[in-house]
Amino acid sequence: MVLNNIEELLEKYNNAETSLKEEAQLKAYFASDDVAPHLEHYKPLFQYFSLSQQEQYTKDVPLNTKKTKLYQWISVAAVAVLMLGLIVPQVIGPSQEELKQQELAMATYNKTMEALSLVSIGMNEGKQQLNSLALVSDNLNYGIEGASKLSEFSKTTNKIFKNK
Amino acid sequence: MKQADFVSLVMPFKDKVFRLAKRLLVSREEAEDATQEILLKLWKNKQKIGEYKNVEAFSMTMTKNFCLDRLKSKQAQNLKIVHSNYTNNDSSLQKQVEARDSMDWVSKIMEDLPEQQKIIVQLRDIEEYDFAEISKMLDMNETAIRVSLSRARKTIREKLTSTHRYGIK
Numbered sequence: 045m046v047l048n049n050i051e052e053l054l055e056k057y058n059n060a061e062t063s064l065k066e067e068a069q070l071k072a073y074f075a076s077d078d079v080a081p082h083l084e085h086y087k088p089l090f091q092y093f094s095l096s097q098q099e100q101y102t103k104d105v106p107l108n109t110k111k112t113k114l115y116q117w118i119s120v121a122a123v124a125v126l127m128l129g130l131i132v133p134q135v136i137g138p139s140q141e142e143l144k145q146q147e148l149a150m151a152t153y154n155k156t157m158e159a160l161s162l163v164s165i166g167m168n169e170g171k172q173q174l175n176s177l178a179l180v181s182d183n184l185n186y187g188i189e190g191a192s193k194l195s196e197f198s199k200t201t202n203k204i205f206k207n208k
Numbered sequence: 209m210k211q212a213d214f215v216s217l218v219m220p221f222k223d224k225v226f227r228l229a230k231r232l233l234v235s236r237e238e239a240e241d242a243t244q245e246i247l248l249k250l251w252k253n254k255q256k257i258g259e260y261k262n263v264e265a266f267s268m269t270m271t272k273n274f275c276l277d278r279l280k281s282k283q284a285q286n287l288k289i290v291h292s293n294y295t296n297n298d299s300s301l302q303k304q305v306e307a308r309d310s311m312d313w314v315s316k317i318m319e320d321l322p323e324q325q326k327i328i329v330q331l332r333d334i335e336e337y338d339f340a341e342i343s344k345m346l347d348m349n350e351t352a353i354r355v356s357l358s359r360a361r362k363t364i365r366e367k368l369t370s371t372h373r374y375g376i377k
Protein backbone atom coordinates (compact mmCIF):
# COMPACT_ATOMS: atom_id res chain seq x y z
CA MET A 45 0.00 0.00 0.00
CA VAL A 46 2.66 2.42 1.14
CA LEU A 47 4.97 1.23 -1.58
CA ASN A 48 2.29 1.74 -4.24
CA ASN A 49 1.76 5.22 -2.96
CA ILE A 50 5.46 5.97 -3.12
CA GLU A 51 5.75 4.64 -6.63
CA GLU A 52 2.85 6.81 -7.71
CA LEU A 53 4.44 9.79 -6.04
CA LEU A 54 7.73 9.08 -7.77
CA GLU A 55 6.00 8.98 -11.12
CA LYS A 56 4.33 12.29 -10.38
CA TYR A 57 7.62 13.61 -9.06
CA ASN A 58 9.39 12.84 -12.29
CA ASN A 59 6.68 14.65 -14.20
CA ALA A 60 7.13 17.61 -11.85
CA GLU A 61 3.52 17.42 -10.72
CA THR A 62 4.08 16.84 -7.02
CA SER A 63 3.29 19.46 -4.44
CA LEU A 64 5.80 20.48 -1.80
CA LYS A 65 3.97 18.31 0.75
CA GLU A 66 4.23 15.21 -1.39
CA GLU A 67 7.89 15.90 -1.99
CA ALA A 68 8.41 16.17 1.74
CA GLN A 69 6.71 12.74 2.04
CA LEU A 70 9.12 11.31 -0.50
CA LYS A 71 12.08 12.78 1.32
CA ALA A 72 10.89 11.35 4.60
CA TYR A 73 10.42 7.92 3.01
CA PHE A 74 13.89 7.85 1.49
CA ALA A 75 15.47 9.12 4.69
CA SER A 76 14.20 6.04 6.52
CA ASP A 77 16.08 2.75 6.47
CA ASP A 78 13.46 0.44 4.95
CA VAL A 79 13.50 1.48 1.33
CA ALA A 80 12.27 -1.03 -1.20
CA PRO A 81 15.25 -2.58 -3.02
CA HIS A 82 14.09 -1.59 -6.50
CA LEU A 83 13.87 2.05 -5.38
CA GLU A 84 17.24 1.98 -3.67
CA HIS A 85 18.87 4.11 -6.35
CA TYR A 86 16.66 7.07 -5.47
CA LYS A 87 17.99 7.12 -1.96
CA PRO A 88 21.17 9.10 -2.56
CA LEU A 89 19.22 11.67 -4.56
CA PHE A 90 16.88 12.58 -1.75
CA GLN A 91 19.60 12.27 0.84
CA TYR A 92 21.67 14.63 -1.21
CA PHE A 93 18.83 17.14 -1.28
CA SER A 94 18.46 17.01 2.48
CA LEU A 95 22.20 17.28 2.98
CA SER A 96 22.53 20.22 0.62
CA GLN A 97 19.87 22.06 2.59
CA GLN A 98 22.16 22.14 5.58
CA GLU A 99 25.05 23.81 3.87
CA GLN A 100 25.66 27.25 5.32
CA TYR A 101 27.39 30.43 4.41
CA THR A 102 29.87 31.11 7.18
CA LYS A 103 31.98 33.92 5.85
CA ASP A 104 31.62 37.38 7.37
CA VAL A 105 30.54 40.21 5.16
CA PRO A 106 32.19 43.56 5.80
CA LEU A 107 29.29 45.98 6.06
CA ASN A 108 31.12 48.98 7.54
CA THR A 109 30.87 51.08 4.43
CA LYS A 110 30.40 54.29 6.43
CA LYS A 111 33.92 54.22 7.82
CA THR A 112 35.57 53.89 4.46
CA LYS A 113 33.58 56.84 3.15
CA LEU A 114 34.81 58.97 6.06
CA TYR A 115 38.41 57.97 5.34
CA GLN A 116 38.03 59.03 1.74
CA TRP A 117 36.90 62.50 2.77
CA ILE A 118 39.75 63.01 5.25
CA SER A 119 42.26 63.55 2.45
CA VAL A 120 39.95 66.08 0.81
CA ALA A 121 39.63 67.94 4.09
CA ALA A 122 43.40 67.98 4.55
CA VAL A 123 43.93 69.46 1.11
CA ALA A 124 41.24 72.06 1.76
CA VAL A 125 42.87 73.11 5.03
CA LEU A 126 46.24 73.40 3.33
CA MET A 127 44.83 75.56 0.53
CA LEU A 128 43.02 77.78 3.02
CA GLY A 129 46.24 78.22 4.97
CA LEU A 130 48.01 79.37 1.82
CA ILE A 131 45.29 81.55 0.33
CA VAL A 132 43.63 83.28 3.27
CA PRO A 133 46.63 85.33 4.50
CA GLN A 134 47.22 86.54 0.93
CA VAL A 135 43.62 87.60 0.45
CA ILE A 136 43.15 89.28 3.83
CA GLY A 137 46.64 90.85 3.89
CA PRO A 138 48.49 92.02 7.02
CA SER A 139 46.34 93.28 9.90
CA GLN A 140 46.57 96.75 11.63
CA GLU A 141 48.66 95.42 14.47
CA GLU A 142 51.06 93.77 12.10
CA LEU A 143 51.37 97.08 10.18
CA LYS A 144 52.15 98.94 13.43
CA GLN A 145 54.73 96.38 14.34
CA GLN A 146 56.27 96.66 10.90
CA GLU A 147 56.47 100.46 11.23
CA LEU A 148 58.04 100.13 14.65
CA ALA A 149 60.56 97.68 13.29
CA MET A 150 61.32 100.05 10.39
CA ALA A 151 61.84 102.99 12.83
CA THR A 152 64.20 101.04 15.04
CA TYR A 153 66.04 99.84 11.96
CA ASN A 154 66.50 103.44 10.76
CA LYS A 155 67.69 104.57 14.18
CA THR A 156 70.24 101.81 14.44
CA MET A 157 71.38 102.59 10.91
CA GLU A 158 71.89 106.25 11.91
CA ALA A 159 73.80 105.33 15.02
CA LEU A 160 75.92 102.90 13.03
CA SER A 161 76.67 105.54 10.38
CA LEU A 162 77.75 107.97 13.13
CA VAL A 163 80.09 105.33 14.49
CA SER A 164 81.46 104.73 11.03
CA ILE A 165 82.13 108.49 10.54
CA GLY A 166 84.06 108.52 13.85
CA MET A 167 85.93 105.48 12.68
CA ASN A 168 86.88 107.19 9.41
CA GLU A 169 88.15 110.26 11.33
CA GLY A 170 90.22 108.06 13.57
CA LYS A 171 91.62 106.41 10.46
CA GLN A 172 92.70 109.78 9.02
CA GLN A 173 94.43 110.59 12.30
CA LEU A 174 96.17 107.28 12.10
CA ASN A 175 97.38 108.25 8.61
CA SER A 176 98.97 111.42 9.96
CA LEU A 177 100.57 109.36 12.74
CA ALA A 178 102.05 107.12 10.08
CA LEU A 179 103.48 110.22 8.36
CA VAL A 180 104.97 111.32 11.65
CA SER A 181 106.56 107.95 12.12
CA ASP A 182 107.98 108.16 8.58
CA ASN A 183 109.48 111.53 9.37
CA LEU A 184 110.83 110.13 12.60
CA ASN A 185 112.59 107.37 10.75
CA TYR A 186 113.96 109.91 8.37
CA GLY A 187 115.18 111.98 11.38
CA ILE A 188 116.73 108.83 12.92
CA GLU A 189 118.67 108.21 9.73
CA GLY A 190 119.83 111.82 9.81
CA ALA A 191 120.84 111.39 13.46
CA SER A 192 122.87 108.25 12.59
CA LYS A 193 124.68 110.23 9.94
CA LEU A 194 125.35 112.86 12.56
CA SER A 195 126.73 110.29 15.00
CA GLU A 196 129.00 108.93 12.23
CA PHE A 197 130.17 112.47 11.65
CA SER A 198 130.83 113.01 15.34
CA LYS A 199 132.87 109.72 15.44
CA THR A 200 135.12 110.94 12.65
CA THR A 201 135.54 114.36 14.32
CA ASN A 202 136.52 112.61 17.56
CA LYS A 203 139.16 110.56 15.72
CA ILE A 204 140.55 113.76 14.21
CA PHE A 205 140.70 115.40 17.65
CA LYS A 206 142.59 112.34 19.08
CA ASN A 207 145.13 112.47 16.28
CA LYS A 208 145.92 116.10 17.06
CA MET B 209 18.09 50.97 8.03
CA LYS B 210 20.72 50.00 10.59
CA GLN B 211 23.20 47.19 10.27
CA ALA B 212 21.33 45.00 12.75
CA ASP B 213 18.07 45.39 10.82
CA PHE B 214 19.83 44.51 7.63
CA VAL B 215 21.44 41.41 9.11
CA SER B 216 18.14 40.17 10.49
CA LEU B 217 16.52 40.76 7.11
CA VAL B 218 19.26 38.96 5.20
CA MET B 219 19.91 36.17 7.70
CA PRO B 220 17.06 33.84 6.65
CA PHE B 221 18.06 33.58 3.01
CA LYS B 222 21.80 34.18 2.86
CA ASP B 223 22.43 30.42 2.97
CA LYS B 224 20.03 29.95 0.10
CA VAL B 225 21.90 32.54 -1.91
CA PHE B 226 25.14 30.78 -1.12
CA ARG B 227 23.81 27.36 -2.07
CA LEU B 228 22.42 28.60 -5.36
CA ALA B 229 25.73 30.29 -6.11
CA LYS B 230 27.57 27.12 -5.27
CA ARG B 231 25.28 25.06 -7.44
CA LEU B 232 26.06 27.27 -10.39
CA LEU B 233 29.71 28.13 -9.78
CA VAL B 234 30.65 24.74 -8.29
CA SER B 235 33.67 25.99 -6.38
CA ARG B 236 33.07 26.92 -2.76
CA GLU B 237 35.37 29.95 -2.83
CA GLU B 238 33.70 31.33 -5.93
CA ALA B 239 30.31 30.86 -4.32
CA GLU B 240 31.44 32.63 -1.16
CA ASP B 241 32.71 35.56 -3.17
CA ALA B 242 29.47 35.71 -5.11
CA THR B 243 27.39 35.65 -1.93
CA GLN B 244 29.46 38.41 -0.43
CA GLU B 245 29.04 40.44 -3.59
CA ILE B 246 25.26 39.97 -3.53
CA LEU B 247 24.97 40.91 0.14
CA LEU B 248 27.13 43.99 -0.36
CA LYS B 249 25.00 45.04 -3.30
CA LEU B 250 21.92 44.71 -1.13
CA TRP B 251 23.62 46.69 1.64
CA LYS B 252 24.57 49.47 -0.74
CA ASN B 253 20.98 49.78 -1.90
CA LYS B 254 19.53 49.53 1.59
CA GLN B 255 17.55 52.74 1.11
CA LYS B 256 15.62 51.14 -1.71
CA ILE B 257 15.16 47.81 0.03
CA GLY B 258 11.81 48.86 1.46
CA GLU B 259 10.41 49.27 -2.03
CA TYR B 260 10.99 45.66 -2.99
CA LYS B 261 7.96 43.49 -2.44
CA ASN B 262 9.92 40.34 -1.78
CA VAL B 263 13.56 40.86 -0.87
CA GLU B 264 14.28 37.15 -0.85
CA ALA B 265 12.95 36.52 -4.34
CA PHE B 266 14.73 39.63 -5.52
CA SER B 267 18.04 38.44 -4.06
CA MET B 268 17.64 35.01 -5.61
CA THR B 269 17.10 36.61 -9.01
CA MET B 270 20.15 38.77 -8.42
CA THR B 271 22.19 35.72 -7.47
CA LYS B 272 21.09 33.84 -10.56
CA ASN B 273 21.98 36.72 -12.86
CA PHE B 274 25.26 37.40 -11.10
CA CYS B 275 26.37 33.78 -11.28
CA LEU B 276 25.40 33.40 -14.93
CA ASP B 277 27.40 36.55 -15.67
CA ARG B 278 30.36 35.11 -13.82
CA LEU B 279 30.14 31.92 -15.82
CA LYS B 280 30.05 33.89 -19.05
CA SER B 281 32.93 36.16 -18.12
CA LYS B 282 36.51 35.30 -18.92
CA GLN B 283 37.45 34.79 -15.30
CA ALA B 284 35.21 31.80 -15.23
CA GLN B 285 37.43 30.03 -17.72
CA ASN B 286 39.63 28.94 -14.85
CA LEU B 287 36.70 27.89 -12.78
CA LYS B 288 36.48 24.37 -14.07
CA ILE B 289 40.12 23.66 -13.41
CA VAL B 290 40.44 25.49 -10.12
CA HIS B 291 37.42 23.97 -8.45
CA SER B 292 38.46 21.52 -5.77
CA ASN B 293 36.29 21.08 -2.75
CA TYR B 294 38.52 18.84 -0.77
CA THR B 295 36.68 17.61 2.25
CA ASN B 296 38.48 15.79 4.97
CA ASN B 297 36.15 13.15 6.26
CA ASP B 298 37.89 11.69 9.25
CA SER B 299 35.33 8.99 9.86
CA SER B 300 36.37 6.42 7.31
CA LEU B 301 33.65 3.91 7.90
CA GLN B 302 32.83 1.88 4.87
CA LYS B 303 29.17 2.84 4.81
CA GLN B 304 29.77 6.52 5.23
CA VAL B 305 32.25 6.47 2.42
CA GLU B 306 29.80 4.61 0.25
CA ALA B 307 26.98 6.99 1.07
CA ARG B 308 29.21 9.95 0.43
CA ASP B 309 30.31 8.37 -2.81
CA SER B 310 26.79 8.08 -4.11
CA MET B 311 26.06 11.63 -2.94
CA ASP B 312 29.05 12.74 -4.95
CA TRP B 313 27.50 10.98 -7.89
CA VAL B 314 24.34 12.98 -7.48
CA SER B 315 26.24 16.23 -7.30
CA LYS B 316 28.25 15.29 -10.37
CA ILE B 317 25.10 14.44 -12.27
CA MET B 318 23.65 17.78 -11.28
CA GLU B 319 26.78 19.56 -12.45
CA ASP B 320 26.19 18.19 -15.92
CA LEU B 321 22.69 19.62 -16.17
CA PRO B 322 22.14 22.79 -18.18
CA GLU B 323 22.23 25.98 -16.07
CA GLN B 324 18.52 26.61 -16.28
CA GLN B 325 17.65 23.15 -15.00
CA LYS B 326 20.29 23.36 -12.31
CA ILE B 327 18.70 26.54 -10.99
CA ILE B 328 15.22 25.08 -11.04
CA VAL B 329 16.20 21.84 -9.31
CA GLN B 330 18.12 23.84 -6.72
CA LEU B 331 15.18 26.13 -6.02
CA ARG B 332 12.57 23.41 -6.01
CA ASP B 333 14.17 20.31 -4.51
CA ILE B 334 16.68 21.85 -2.17
CA GLU B 335 15.25 25.22 -1.20
CA GLU B 336 11.65 24.00 -1.52
CA TYR B 337 10.12 27.08 -3.06
CA ASP B 338 6.70 26.72 -4.64
CA PHE B 339 6.25 27.22 -8.35
CA ALA B 340 4.75 30.70 -8.03
CA GLU B 341 7.87 31.95 -6.22
CA ILE B 342 10.21 30.29 -8.68
CA SER B 343 8.35 31.80 -11.62
CA LYS B 344 8.79 35.23 -10.02
CA MET B 345 12.49 34.67 -9.42
CA LEU B 346 13.25 33.37 -12.87
CA ASP B 347 10.70 35.42 -14.76
CA MET B 348 9.31 32.30 -16.45
CA ASN B 349 5.80 30.90 -16.49
CA GLU B 350 4.98 27.92 -14.30
CA THR B 351 4.39 25.48 -17.12
CA ALA B 352 7.81 26.12 -18.56
CA ILE B 353 9.31 25.58 -15.12
CA ARG B 354 7.45 22.31 -14.69
CA VAL B 355 8.60 21.04 -18.08
CA SER B 356 12.18 21.99 -17.36
CA LEU B 357 12.06 20.47 -13.87
CA SER B 358 10.57 17.27 -15.19
CA ARG B 359 13.32 17.00 -17.78
CA ALA B 360 15.97 17.59 -15.17
CA ARG B 361 14.52 15.00 -12.79
CA LYS B 362 14.26 12.41 -15.53
CA THR B 363 17.85 13.01 -16.59
CA ILE B 364 19.01 12.63 -13.01
CA ARG B 365 16.99 9.47 -12.58
CA GLU B 366 18.36 7.87 -15.74
CA LYS B 367 21.94 8.67 -14.86
CA LEU B 368 21.49 7.51 -11.29
CA THR B 369 19.95 4.26 -12.42
CA SER B 370 22.73 3.62 -14.87
CA THR B 371 25.45 4.30 -12.29
CA HIS B 372 23.57 2.23 -9.72
CA ARG B 373 23.43 -0.73 -12.06
CA TYR B 374 26.91 -0.20 -13.41
CA GLY B 375 28.58 -3.54 -13.93
CA ILE B 376 25.41 -5.53 -13.37
CA LYS B 377 23.80 -5.04 -16.73
